[in-house]
Structures are given as C-alpha cells and as structure tokens.
Amino acid sequence: MMRGWLAADIGGTKLAVAAYDGKKLFARMERPTAGHRGAEAVLDDLTDMLRCCAEKAGLTEILGVGVACPGPLSAREGVVIKAPMLGWENMPIVKRLEERLHCAVRLENDANAAAYGEYRMGAGKGTESMAYVTVSTGVGCGLVVNGRLLSGFHEGAGEIGHLCLVPDGLPCACGRKGCLELYASGTGIGRFISQRKGEALTAKDAAHMAEEGDQDALEAFRRAGEYLGRGLGYVLQLIDPECVVIGGSVHNALHLMKDALADTVQRTSYWGENPDRWLRVAELSGDSGLWGAALLASEI
Numbered sequence: 218m219m220r221g222w223l224a225a226d227i228g229g230t231k232l233a234v235a236a237y238d239g240k241k242l243f244a245r246m247e248r249p250t251a252g253h254r255g256a257e258a259v260l261d262d263l264t265d266m267l268r269c270c271a272e273k274a275g276l277t278e279i280l281g282v283g284v285a286c287p288g289p290l291s292a293r294e295g296v297v298i299k300a301p302m303l304g305w306e307n308m309p310i311v312k313r314l315e316e317r318l319h320c321a322v323r324l325e326n327d328a329n330a331a332a333y334g335e336y337r338m339g340a341g342k343g344t345e346s347m348a349y350v351t352v353s354t355g356v357g358c359g360l361v362v363n364g365r366l367l368s369g370f371h372e373g374a375g376e377i378g379h380l381c382l383v384p385d386g387l388p389c390a391c392g393r394k395g396c397l398e399l400y401a402s403g404t405g406i407g408r409f410i411s412q413r414k415g416e417a418l419t420a421k422d423a424a425h426m427a428e429e430g431d432q433d434a435l436e437a438f439r440r441a442g443e444y445l446g447r448g449l450g451y452v453l454q455l456i457d458p459e460c461v462v463i464g465g466s467v468h469n470a471l472h473l474m475k476d477a478l479a480d481t482v483q484r485t486s487y488w489g490e491n492p493d494r495w496l497r498v499a500e501l502s503g504d505s506g507l508w509g510a511a512l513l514a515s516e517i
C-alpha cells in the first residue's frame with residue numbers, strides 16, 4: 218500500500234510525468250507531444266501516461282496531481298486558455314483530469330511551477346524571496362515572495378518577457394511592440410546572428426560560434442544579456458529578491474551573457490551589486506517544472 222502524488226510537465230515538444238513520494242521524484246516517463254493529432258489526443262496521452270506512471274511507481278492511491286503547462290492559463294479556474302502547440306483552447310484541464318483520475322488536480326503555468334521547484338529544491342533553496350527567469354524560445358518568469366508564488370490579479374505577475382524595452386520596436390506575438398523576449402530570448406539571439414551573417418542560424422549555432430571567438434556571435438549574447446539585464450533590473454528594483462535563478466535552454470550559454478547582464482543590472486537597480494551573490498543558475502535542469510508541479514500537488 219503506497220500513497221503518493223503525480224506530476225506532469227506539459228511542453229510544446231514533450232510531455233513528462235513522474236511520481237512523488239514526499240521526498241523524491243521517480244518512475245519518470247516522457248513522450249513527444251502529439252499536438253498535431255488534436256486537443257483530445259494530447260489529453261488522452263497525458264491521462265494514459267499518468268496512469269502508467271502510477272502503476273510503474275506502485276501507487277495504490279493518488280493523493281493529487283500537479284500539472285505545469287505553458288500559458289496563457291488560469292490556475293484559479295483550472296483552464297488552459299490557449300496553447301496552440303497542444304491544440305488546446307479553453308481546455309478545462311483540471312476538471313477533465315479530475316473526472317478521469319478521481320483525485321484533486323492543480324494547474325500552474327510552467328514558469329511559475331519551475332520557479333517553485335527551484336525555490337524549494339534547487340538554486341533558491343533556503344531563500345525567502347526569489348525570481349526565476351527562463352530563457353528559451355521566449356522569456357518567462359516566476360516570482361516567489363515570502364515563500365509564496367506571486368500570482369497577481371490577472372494571474373500574470375512577473376511576465377517580464379513582455380516588458381516593453383524598445384518603444385516602437387519589433388512587433389510581438391502579444392500584439393504590442395518592443396517586448397523584452399524579442400531581444401533576450403534564444404529566438405532573439407538567432408534573429409540577430411542570422412541578420413549579421415545573412416543566413417538562417419539559431420541561438421545554438423551562435424553559442425558554438427561564440428565559443429570559437431566569433432565577434433558577431435559574442436555580440437549577439439552580449440546584446441541579449443543587456444536586454445535581459447534591463448528586465449532583471451526592474452525585477453530587483455520592484456521585488457528585491459534574495460536571488461535570481463536563470464533556467465531554460467539558453468542557461469547553458471549564461472556565461473556568454475553574464476558580464477553584460479550583471480553590468481546592466483548594476484547600473485539600473487539599487488540591489489544589483491555583487492552579481493555572484495544574487496545571480497544563480499537553475500540546479501534541477503530539465504526537471505524544475507516537474508518538481509514544482511509535484512510540490513504544488515502535495516500542497517493541495
């Protein structure tokens with residue numbers, strides 16, 4: 218007889234699930250996301266994986282399920298508002314999973330879940346307030362203030378990816394212009410280096426080129442670091458967190474952005490001195506979101 222929780226991290230390219238016994242994640246499973254097969258197919262896959270995971274983990278009772286998912290979503294309502302990669306629009310994921318799994322389900326957006334995972338088990342462990350910033354195709358952020366995830370009236374607190382840094386800048390998918398993530402994300406780094414070199418290149422290509430000393434590639438990261446630093450300067454000034462944890466696929470290239478980032482934060486915030494004290498790299502690598510979902514499920 219074993220009781221435990223389940224966690225799911227839903228991404229545009231893969232679904233990951235794991236069981237949680239209050240101490241560790243185990244019986245981890247992964248599958249590609251089959252968004253092209255439609256909304257119901259993704260939901261069926263997810264349900265099937267959660268059931269398999271419970272069986273593999275030997276859970277006789279599921280105490281709760283935590284689900285981390287890309288937004289926009291309403292954690293309060295338990296509804297994913299729009300996730301094109303999953304084919305989901307106004308998907309009442311909490312209700313649908315509760316009907317299928319007969320236990321309480323909690324939904325949280327992926328950046329917030331990852332923030333909570335890092336706060337409790339990773340680079341933010343032992344702090345009271347922290348900001349988690351994920352840099353990959355976009356820029357997401359989750360804020361933990363006095364031990365609690367900051368949600369906000371519209372459940373949009375900490376959306377630094379859409380801080381307007383360049384008035385009349387590049388058009389953003391959010392409908393406005395000059396948003397931070399257009400310049401500081403992996404996509405932004407890829408766009409910059411592609412323009413410089415006159416061919417289609419990605420942030421990963423740029424990272425390889427930068428390691429070999431290519432000046433344009435180094436500039437691409439320096440520039441991204443500067444934009445990210447401006448965003449972080451606002452976060453430090455507004456929230457005054459003990460640390461900022463950087464995650465997401467671009468965190469592997471943080472060393473290429475770090476000087477420009479730290480320099481900009483020091484110039485724009487009271488609290489930006491000594492970046493070695495407040496700037497940290499995520500420690501749970503790809504599992505921050507899964508950890509956060511598990512911990513949030515155990516607190517339902």
Ligand SMILES: [Zn+2]
Nearest residue numbers: 379389391396
């Ligand atoms: Zn935007």
